[in-house]
Amino acid sequence: GRKQDGWNAHQYHANTEFYANFGRYRVTINVPKTHTVAATGKMVSSPSVKGDQKQYIFEAEAVHDFAWAADSTFVERQALFKSAIQPEMRIQLYLQPEHEYLVNRYFEAAEATMDRLSSWFVPYPYPNLTIVCPKAGAMGAGGMEYPTLITSWDASIHNLETIRTVLVHEIVHQYFYGLVASNEFEEAWLDEGFTSYIEDKIMADAFEYQPAPAVEAASVFVPEPLVLEGWKYSSSYAYQSNVYVRGKLVLHEIERLIGWQKIQVALREYVRRFMYRHPTTTDWQTTLEDVTGQSWRSFFDAYIYSDFMQDYSIEAVATEATETGWTSRVELAGPVEERKLVLQVTFDDGSKRDLSWNPATDNKVTFEHDSPVRSLQLDPVPYKVILDHVRANNNYQVRSSNWLASWLSHLLQLFSQLLGW
Ligand SMILES: [Zn+2]
Structure with missing residues (x-):
């Protein structure tokens, strides 16, 4: 990321995602009146219809991207969620008819995730979270995170564990990508590795799914550094297995060394210090060192800046x-x-x-x-x-x-x- 004001405008690569500044959005969207629009932020008022057109206006504060989806077959549902820590927020579903029978499962996954994210880190600061399910076969649009809006697995899948895992993963991105806006081009592990790790923790805590990090290590055939521009990985497989899998395994290893309570405190401190900002791997290292009172230099040099594994x-x-x-x-x-x-x-x-x-x-x-x-x-x-x-x-x-x-x-x-x- 940049240390001073200026451009960070990389060419778009299939392996990489996004990076931008926080801003305030007010977006007007005109669609055929047959369509329903889901978008980042809040709808300002009910959509107005003129002839065969429908107009939506959305506003979003303190976000670094804006996404929207329009579909004539959306099944809409809403629920309010709050906890002792999380102030009331609205969870909005825009599902496909094939998934209407899963409405409660969607809410259950979203609430379990928000509950833990708000208590482990900080309360979710936005008024709503929008979940969009793409049409069957449109997985190219599925499993993706945007500020206050995520897409789930497409409507063709009916395996509950898969649907749940993707929902949990994308919602965790509201913190590691959304709030803590690290550079997805240059240090993708800071959002994908962190998100995959917290996804494991939530799946275990809320849904009794037991992650097996040591077994997953066997899928990392080509270890490469975690701090590396996305397009410099030797292949798209190397990008995925390092940024997602090796990245989260390194966090599991930190947990093994200091315990869940300590790493949770360190992650909370990292979120508090860098929400609405653009931290780097160095910022995570400094936070971890401040919280644990010890140097992590040799650990970071081996596992994060280099491609070290532990082959016994x-x-x-x-x-x-x-x-x-x-x-x-x-x-x-x-x-x-x-x-x-x-x-x-x-x-x-x-x-x-x-x-x-x-x-x-x-x-x-x-x-x-x-x-x-x-x-x-x-x-x-x-x-x-x-x-x-x-x-x-x-x-x-x-x-x-x-x-x-x-x-x-x-x-x-x-x-x-x-x-x-
Ligand atoms: Zn992700």
Whole structure:
């Protein structure tokens, strides 16, 4: 983003979204009278009809974009929402007839999301939130955020979890994009990564959906820096998997290090400091450092300004016979970080033993045993390492009782790589 007044006018790329200044809008829209218009901001008065034309006037304060949709088949619904923290606001639905039966589900998702956003961060400062469902097959317009207006998944889908996830995601953007208007061209992770992370938190808290960040890491085949202009990613896949997935995993990792309460306080402070402004990654780092009282420089350098992941692996196993059994030495590799990782050993007799490994102090684990080792697994399920994107090298097959077991274990390793999308 710019530090002083001036243009930040990048060419539009398919990978990138938008960035603009806050302003006040008053927009007049004329449509055929058969059509209903949904738009950013508030309708000033009821639309006026002249002949076969209808005229709408909308006003919006302190927003940085204006979006509108017109359709002759909209099903309109409204509900008021408020909580102990959130002053009364209006939630407006403009759905397609195919989704009329889901009206309560839409309101439920919107209210659950607004409830948490207002209490975790700050109350939503606008009088209304408009949700537009595009026509079946018009997903090109779906799943998109604009100030005070979002679009949901198109009307062709009936899977409740998908509909809900997209609604929650786009509504979270009212904070990370809408209020806190970071530069979507230059640092897209600040809106997409943050939004995807808070989406996970809301889906877990409100809808008992359990996110699996460590499993999703397996979908990041091409790690690239998070602070990078959108069009500089090596592919559209690299843009998506870094900006959305790796971005949110980095926030999950910060949560693992300091706890949900601390990261929530840091995010709230970030929203308070930068609402109606245009913060950068540096502003987020400074806020996090102020709230936690510690430096995050090496963390940001590794995971945010560079493409670092946490690929822990079993490198080699050496076993020697002793008088009573065997001694095995397992060589391990990965980032030198203070943490307690589990190395799970499965013996030929079927028994298992969990050994502890701290990568900060050693690169091997030695143990004695009286049954031969069948296999080893570093950081077994439930995974503790969030940013390990290569899970196959966490498994080590020493010997297998038959070819089928060995083949199945290979297949499992392959699947662990493919999971996540
Ligand atoms: Zn998004």
